[in-house]
Amino acid sequence: MTSQNSAGRSTRTAAIIGAGQTGVTAALGLLDAGFDVTLYSDRDQRALRDDVPATGTALEFGETQQAEAALGLDSYTARAPRHTGLSVRIAGPEREELIAFDGHFDGYVGVAVDTRLKADERLTRFLERGGRFVVEQVSPAALDPIAAANDLTLVATGRGGLSELFPIDAERSVYDAPQRSLLTVTVTGIGHDDSVFAHRSRAGGGHSGFSIFADQGEGWWGPYLHKDAGPSWAFLGWARPGSEWERRFAAADSADSAHRIVQELYRDFIDWDLPEVLATQTIAEDPHSWLKGAVRPAVRSGAGHTAGGHVVGSLGDTSAAYDPIAGQGAQSGLIQAQRLVAAAAVHDGAFDEAWLGGQYAAFLAARGDAANKVTRLFLGDPELADIGNQLFAAAAVDSRVASALVGLLHRPQPLLGIDSLDAANEFITGVSGEDAAALLARFAPAGRFDRSAFSSTLASA
Template identity: 30%
Template sequence: MRRILIVGAGQSGLQLALGLQANGYEVTLMSNRTADEIRTGRVMSTQCMFHTALQHERDIQANFWESQAPKIKGLGVSVAAPDSSRAVDWVGMLDGHAQSVDQRVKMAGWMETFAERGGQVVIHGAAVSDLDYFARAYDLVMVSAGKGELVSMFERDAERSPFSTPQRALSVAYVHGMGPRPEHPEFDAVRCNLVPGVGELFVMPTYTLSGRADILFWEGIPGGPLDAFQGVKDPSEHLALTLELLEKFLPWEYARSTQVELTDAGGTLAGRYAPTVRKPVGRLPSGGLVLGVADVVVANDPVTGQGSNSASKCAASYLSSILERGDRPFDEEWMQATFDGYWETARHVVKWTNAMLGTAPEHVLKLIGSGMRYQQVADRFANGFDNPADFENFFFDPEKTEAYLAEVAQADAA
């Protein structure tokens, strides 16, 4: 039986651990926190997982909260005009529903399930020196902890990393008491609100420790009016500032937020990081090799909501590669090839996310605006969040965008 060590108990690490365990591998999971510490701690992220990522969870029978989490059937885009009205407002319908589960709920539950199924969980904040010691006892070591000392083992890929500084200041609040969007009270949707030159607000229905909730997620351009949460430690102050900014920039979202309250004392988060792609193979002082997973090797800004989706897709891709390897060694060539297989998916996410962090060119503004007139355009844009590769066909190239919109207009007129 092949022995595998996974360092990091997030979406990718735990999904990989459960998948490998189900296929008969002897898996050790290393986490710096217990399941109870995760469950009672601060929120770790925002997340809205689309159909493909959700299916990867179903494939390993780990979709434990699917019947409880809100079924997200659409994705809407609003663009604020200078007078705080909406220059653009539409909702695209998803081909398969999306869902969000607070990672405190999911990661704690998955870790307990892994242990109940016979997996070994080691609670230890691993350093490079620890891995140097442990690596000798395992056939493969994978690092899925995207922060801290361990990431330093993986060299930044300068060609694939155009940014060296954070492109957004991030602020999150999990709340109860938010009203439905009056445009579609009969179904849930993620709402993406764009404030040109200022930043973005995402509203996501989610399932948390206390049941149904919503996530208010500001992405502010550094140095701008939304970059206001550094040093805010008090959760109630964090929420008050979130709502103050809502009232100023997005009155239509503020109108349904006047009765909200935090889900719990750990329901806020703020921070920032630079989007980075890293080389996938890390070298230990003794010469041993470790394979980077998900955010360790491809960390995107969350402006396109791809973090947990990419982590799930990476875990599924790596799982397939490990199973196909059989008894052959997990050498450097295999590690690079395994990452390259995932990169075929990840590269589309990186290209799209980096584009969305910049100023939108004229053809993209026209495309987004066309979602108001043509439901087909709104639906295709929404489903790109599940399959970002499709943006190559109608988003980046002005000629492809014009050809697509002309095709849509012709079909509409017929």
Template identity: 30%
Template sequence: MGIMIGAARSATIVGAGQGGLHLAYGLMASGWKVRLIADRTPSQYMNLGALSGHMLQQRSIAKERAAGIDLYDSLINNSACGVDFALSANGVDIDMHFQGDFEAPAIAVDTRLKCSRALETFIRRQGNVVYHSASVRDLEEWAEQDDAVFVATGRGALSGLFELDEARTVYEKPQRELLLLIVRGIQAPREENVGRIKFCFNPEHGELFYGPQVHFTNTPVHQVLVEARPGGAMDRFAGISDGEQALKVAQSLFVDFAGWEADNVSGMRLADPKAWLRGAVRPLVRKPVATLPSGRPVFGIGDVLMVLDPAAGQGGNAAAWGIDDLLKGLRELDGPVVRRDWYEDRFEQFWEREGRHFSTFSNMLIEPPNEAIQTLFGASLRSRAVADRLVSTFAHPKVLMSYIDSVESAERFAREAEQGVRLQPPLSSS
């Protein structure tokens, strides 16, 4: 079975989240007839609880823009300019602290707003949206009708059609218990902290983060993320049943594990009654093609194929890069059949070129730092140039990979930063 690329190319995309919308926009711009399956209307998106806390770097936003997603132009400016990193073993004394700037401002948009607006615009551009909760039987029907079916929802039974890639899946279970809040009222009294993502690390128990976000009302807020090691002292989530309880737990964790931030978060309040989310994520990788009972293939995208821990904020970025790469591959084809093996090969190339680096980078932030990372942290303490260079790798994790295999490599990274050497990926990259 394969996809005929010709005058009447058609696709069904199951899932209208960030990944599905990105692919739908890009395919429609390339002349495909697209059927987008959504289980929520734009207005229903706006009535949900918090969905995720991802932040996109400008390189990733550029890939969405290339597909035709232009919602960022209508948003208020509440971007993040960089990172404020603090590590404390006892929650009181800061053992390590540095600040660094991104290469360009990063933007976190309330997923409820992003998906609602992008879906509205897709409809306005005459995109075909079918509101339906898809089943395997539906996939069979669409696979018979269309040239391709792409599964873009990583939740529920459909993602289970895709076989786990055991060789690339490092963890057998979630490494953190997660609590996400979208809040108002965080104070950042010092000028140098305005617009920064606060990373507060406890080596034994987990991490606390907060940073700027755009709320679904298009107003400035902060997103707060707690990452607690399961069963550890930060794992206080049992019994949380509403947003006010979640808020109190988060504030108590800042008091106990990042005491220097306690005053800043003491007045925070939920941005809306549903602005919180509790969960756990197992980082994993799945095979890119699933086989339906009929033998027809369906193709995974985004977090169907790569699930990343949110600590490094790379889930949305990895999805944007992967879909951009897929769109380029489909545009390059003119006439030949796109077979199962083509799709598998395309994902394999993306994994080797970019995907594995997003995964490694994300896992680094939930593991004890190796000697090379410790060297980079130490150099960042001493030099703002090194800190800026290190923080800028959030926009393209691949560029860091050749510097973390040894202390010598990390020292070379620091020297180059002091010399003003621009970061470049080790191999050609999109």
């Protein structure tokens, strides 16, 4: 990789705080762009890989993979089991089986890679190329001399960490509390061929499966690349406040108990997928293969100040925390990292507040605002509920609308222009080539979803 330092320019220095996948990606990118980079982490490399759970499922699609490729990085599409679509089932408040569709990813694939694996491999490369790695929990006081000593300092300490240095953007942060409780567990025991989840889609285990219950929450299974077990599956569940699912999720205290809770959830609510779920097993070598919690979606400022007045930039979850329902957090952070690296490589002036603020505004316009809106759409935000109902019903009627709707997870930008039912209808008509009202007139409730006839003895695990 050649340095992008312009001739005659002295080597510029950068500090990145936080060695999650976003921080490591930015550190490696800046190093390759000719910066002298120091990466600070509260854990050493082994602990980052083996002593913590993955931050999230981190499913990412084409636009994010392109950002990684632009940095010369592997996006794992050759190593991870590929998602070629999303199979959706929606049940009403009385558990009536209403909507079923199978959206195909049109011209791109999804991959969900263990954040610990990605960060670990990129950290190894960073060290091999001469990056400096300092194991230290950086306090607000310690950040001050770091920011003073470096031309560019980026804070990528996740949702907690040093995020308080960056004020919340009240206009963009519409929720004052988490909208769901979350439970995840990663498992093996089923493969990814077309015999798995075959009742949902001809693509079988190539599609992830999403089930939505109006009153309880959502359950998702998707192909995953686990750091130790390799190709595997991840479950991710969302429970609405006060729901029976929320009570069940709260009881998880280990991978095995999380797995049991998920199997019971599918037995009691989502029986159409039950045989596959019963065939799964937890990953014995990774006690951290599960997670529970909640995310308050919030957008923070792109620039903050240390106690001594030095300017630092925010990155990844420190900039914006998304509920994972539309899979936007990891994607957003990686795209933001790539954009910052590309802009820093060609910038000749100071990395001051105006530069950091300008970069952040451009990122929000290019991706962040749309990522926020698609998250609100999938959360069923009251402001977008009618639009969502229209789009999901149309997806059940027309496969092109289904593909376009799931395509918003890859490129959420088209949603920015949809603020009314008329605009939603225009989108439906544009995608299907048919008048939206005529298309929607053909909608009929699913009646009864197909049930799985999966037998683990016949499937390759």
